Amino acid sequence: MxxxxxQMSATTTVSDVSGPWDAALAQLxxxxxxxxxxxxxxxxxxxxxxxxxGKFVELVGVALNAACTNLNPQGTxxxxxxxxxxxxxxxxxxxxxxxxxxxxxHSCSLGAPILLEExxxxxxxxxxxxxxxTPACDRVRAMGQWNSAWDPFVELxxxxxxxxxxxxxxxxxxxxxxxxxxxxxxxxxxxxYTHMYAPGTRRHxxxxxxxxxxxxxxxxxxxxxxxxxxxxxNLGVPILAEELAAL
Numbered sequence: 094m095x096x097x098x099x100q101m102s103a104t105t106t107v108s109d110v111s112g113p114w115d116a117a118l119a120q121l122x123x124x125x126x127x128x129x130x131x132x133x134x135x136x137x138x139x140x141x142x143x144x145x146x147g148k149f150v151e152l153v154g155v156a157l158n159a160a161c162t163n164l165n166p167q168g169t170x171x172x173x174x175x176x177x178x179x180x181x182x183x184x185x186x187x188x189x190x191x192x193x194x195x196x197x198x199h200s201c202s203l204g205a206p207i208l209l210e211e212x213x214x215x216x217x218x219x220x221x222x223x224x225x226x227t228p229a230c231d232r233v234r235a236m237g238q239w240n241s242a243w244d245p246f247v248e249l250x251x252x253x254x255x256x257x258x259x260x261x262x263x264x265x266x267x268x269x270x271x272x273x274x275x276x277x278x279x280x281x282x283x284x285x286y287t288h289m290y291a292p293g294t295r296r297h298x299x300x301x302x303x304x305x306x307x308x309x310x311x312x313x314x315x316x317x318x319x320x321x322x323x324x325x326x327n328l329g330v331p332i333l334a335e336e337l338a339a340l
Contacts, residue, residue: 117330151176205245229259276301
């Protein structure tokens with residue numbers, strides 16, 4: 094995202110701004126210039142604060158929009174374009190998209206323990222799994238990165254779990270981004286308002302701090318999650334304008 098001017102007037106046009114607003118901003122400036130200016134100041138703060146590099150801010154924007162819990166095509170394109178302009182490489186953006194895909198493992202983190210508990214309560218038994226080697230899981234354990242939340246689905250399906258860990262391991266072992274950056278992106282995925290996965294948020298905040306992230310940097314990522322909320326206006330304001338015109 095380009096540097097934002099500190100002040101904005103009612104004559105500002107879409108071509109003067111970027112970020113989460115697009116065409117909705119011009120309409121909001123016409124309908125409610127005071128609120129539009131106030132909201133824009135808040136939403137552009139992470140781009141002007143200087144706490145995180147502009148390129149990384151845009152990578153977080155890609156993460157929030159492309160996440161499998163969001164899948165916002167317009168926002169993803171906007172932030173991919175801005176990330177490239179800020180110097181991000183194809184492979185860095187692709188890494189973020191891969192991370193956005195595998196966060197779906199939280200379906201198992203949530204559901205597998207419940208399945209085991211309810212199956213035990215009901216006296217249900219499944220087909221016994223034959224002993225299976227799990228080299229990818231073993232590598233994750235050896236690195237000290239194993240999460241006990243994964244134990245239930247290892248028990249339920251060790252072969253598939255190992256396949257998943259092999260997929261994830263290729264992402265997190267790439268070294269394209271620093272450990273701190275990977276953890277900050279993971280916080281964005283888990284803390285986003287379309288996900289709000291508390292165990293993962295806590296786990297990745299701890300890991301980010303251990304990796305050298307400052308409190309301010311973590312807070313900046315959380316602010317970016319909040320800024321994403323303006324997508325409600327980005328979606329709804331043009332629709333409202335079109336329906337008013339139709340009347």
